Amino acid sequence: MxxxxxxxxxxxxxxxxxxxxxxxxxxxxxxxxxxxxxxxxxxxxxxxxxxxxxxxxxxxxxxxxxxxxxxxxxxxxxxxxxxxxxxxxxxxxxxxxxxxxxxxxxxxxxxxxxxxxxxxxxxxxxxxxxxxxxxxxxxxxxxxxxxxxxxxxxxxxxxxxxxxxxxxxxxxxxxxxxxxxxxxxxxxxxxxxxxxxxxxxxxxxNSSFLQSFQNTLEHLNQEQSLVNDAVQMVYEKIVSEENGQLKIDISGLVEYKNYKAYLYQWLYKYGFSAWEDIYSLIVAQSGKQIFSENYILLKDRDYLILFRKENDHFEEIIINSITEKPNFPLKLTLCNLSDISNQLKSVIFVDESKLQFPLTIRKWKEGDYFYPAGMQGKKKVSKYFKDEKFTLFQKHETWILESNNQIVWIIGNRADERFKTENTTQTTIKIAFNEEDI
Incomplete structure (x- = not known):
């Protein structure tokens, strides 16, 4: 030996x-x-x-x-x-x-x-x-x-x-x-x-069983190499990677008779085990979800969307003053009214006198409502999500900025009319959100 x-x-x-x-x-x-x-x-x-x-x-x-x-x-x-x-x-x-x-x-x-x-x-x-x-x-x-x-x-x-x-x-x-x-x-x-x-x-x-078995393994490994090539080829055609999530085009996927095999190869490494439930997502209603320990697979209209479960280190963040730097990619600064330019979803300008500290950053919840900037009357946040065609993933990732139990901003999306600046505003606060730091 x-x-x-x-x-x-x-x-x-x-x-x-x-x-x-x-x-x-x-x-x-x-x-x-x-x-x-x-x-x-x-x-x-x-x-x-x-x-x-x-x-x-x-x-x-x-x-x-x-x-x-x-x-x-x-x-x-x-x-x-x-x-x-x-x-x-x-x-x-x-x-x-x-x-x-x-x-x-x-x-x-x-x-x-x-x-x-x-x-x-x-x-x-x-x-x-x-x-x-x-x-x-x-x-x-x-x-x-x-x-x-x-x-x-x-x-x-x-x-x-x-x-x-x-x-x-x-x-x-x-x-x-x-x-x-x-x-x-x-x-x-x-x-x-x-x-x-x-x-x-x-x-x-078979007295030579182990040798025969090793020969079989060599064949299986060669076939595995062919499978890997095919899996990668189809992946590049119908799967996209955006903002930390995978989007699988269902219409493209079902063109392949053996689409279940592709799903298995793409998803098994994410810890899923309920394969029949996963395969059934293809014809399930939009919103159906399958969970592994760390990931969620969501049926969202024409796509299967895979994303990591959120492991938040906090349920909410409190901002006690304008000078405080929160543990969140949100920045509050004073500015002159003449400097206002509100063309970006990542920036809002509010009247300081209308804010009541401390401010709270939290996830949205059912029953939340706000007064969308530029509109008359209030609207449920859930209805806003529906109108804007938010995916369940986007809803899950959305944060709220709140003052005295009133929504100031659906962060990165829509400000509240009640806190906007006016001609009589004496002090303006600029609130900027850097989404890339999330």
């Missing part, structure tokens, strides 16, 4: 030779083989071990084993402990997902703070097959069937071409010491069920 591994490194990862590497080391068979191989290749590396505290004394034994190995081989070793169960409960994650998040977050912290170049893990060919079957059992797109990448940013997986059997043989040939994880024997986890009961059947049917 060493010769094959050495050739694999020279062919595909020669750039690692002079890099500073952080090797993820559990103390198990796979990671200890990786460490031994890197020692033989004389790479510059340190060990990184996570104690997830899931197996009590056994977890502590793994930690001590890795630390002792590092000490006896004069290798730098980084170790951390996690309260994995607490983290999984707080974040409503499975134990395995929680452990993965904790592990990679910490690896990246060490990478950054200690100036390492890459994180190296010991994933191998059997892991790839197991992951494929896990994704297949849960339902996935083509992305979920194309395997674990050998490199993903700063994460390197140099053992992917090698099987668990080859790793076991290497351990025996080199008399390596390693720690057995007792949880690997349990069928509690889906991966273990697949490892113990499904993969062995495929290997029995």
């Amino acid at each position: 060493f010769i094959n591994f050495q050739n694999h490194i020279q062919k595909n990862f020669s750039f690692l030779q002079d890099k500073k590497l952080l090797v993820a080391t559990s103390g198990g068979m796979d990671s200890m083989v990786l460490v031994h191989l890197f020692q033989k290749l004389q790479f510059k590396f340190a060990l990184a071990h996570c104690n997830f505290q899931l197996r009590e004394k056994e977890s502590d034994g793994d930690e001590n084993f890795v630390k002792e190995y590092a000490k006896s081989n004069n290798i730098i070793c980084f170790v951390t402990k996690f309260d994995t169960e607490k983290y999984s409960q707080e974040h409503k994650l499975s134990t395995q997902v929680a452990a993965r998040n904790l592990r990679y977050n910490w690896f990246n912290e060490v990478l950054e703070h200690e100036n390492f170049d890459y994180i190296v893990t010991a994933h191998h060919a059997d892991d790839v097959a197991e992951t494929f079957m896990i994704n297949l059992s849960r339902g996935t797109g083509l992305d979920g069937l194309t395997g674990i990448p050998s490199q993903n940013g700063t994460i390197i997986r140099p053992m992917l071409p090698f099987s668990r059997k080859e790793i076991e043989d290497y351990v025996s040939e080199n008399d390596l010491q390693w720690r057995e994880d007792s949880s690997n024997a349990s069928d509690k986890y889906l991966r273990n069920k697949i490892r113990h009961h499904i993969v062995p059947v495929f290997k029995e049917i």
Whole structure:
């Protein structure tokens, strides 16, 4: 195995030779083989071990084993402990997902703070097959069937071409010491069920199963490349990006018989999962919305509009005086009446005597009304939005400037008649809004 591994490194990862590497080391068979191989290749590396505290004394034994190995081989070793169960409960994650998040977050912290170049893990060919079957059992797109990448940013997986059997043989040939994880024997986890009961059947049917499987993955990756090209081509034709949102032209989209596949490819990375609901948006009434954790997909007339949920750091802002600089792109200044020029939606001029401080900046709400500048009588803000053909996204993003519970300005859109300057105005306040700073 060493010769094959050495050739694999020279062919595909020669750039690692002079890099500073952080090797993820559990103390198990796979990671200890990786460490031994890197020692033989004389790479510059340190060990990184996570104690997830899931197996009590056994977890502590793994930690001590890795630390002792590092000490006896004069290798730098980084170790951390996690309260994995607490983290999984707080974040409503499975134990395995929680452990993965904790592990990679910490690896990246060490990478950054200690100036390492890459994180190296010991994933191998059997892991790839197991992951494929896990994704297949849960339902996935083509992305979920194309395997674990050998490199993903700063994460390197140099053992992917090698099987668990080859790793076991290497351990025996080199008399390596390693720690057995007792949880690997349990069928509690889906991966273990697949490892113990499904993969062995495929290997029995085809003794070259892993090699055949890798060939299949190569074909799938080539087909994925073709899909990516088609997805990008159609995207450029019918999707536009404006002000932080995506607009999908529905009439252009439905010209493609397989439009659902395009929607999936464009939207899955935004965390959506209710795909049948998303596909139904095509024929839904305007205003229908689908939510992911951080995004909203809106049906708005002839478009599907994707935008990020607003994570406001405030519900409202109070401005106590004209000299105050609010935490909002709004600027109040005094000016002469002769300087007034009101041709921009981003600027209004008001009579200071008609304002009552403090002023409030807030989001609009149902029931709001104002007296639109240049018109007689009052109008509901919701009716103004309808007349101006605001999208739900635009409504969601609209702010109100208020004085003594009266709307002064639908910011960036329409001023209120009640606060306008007149011939008798003694002091004029200019209020300017810089939308680009939002």
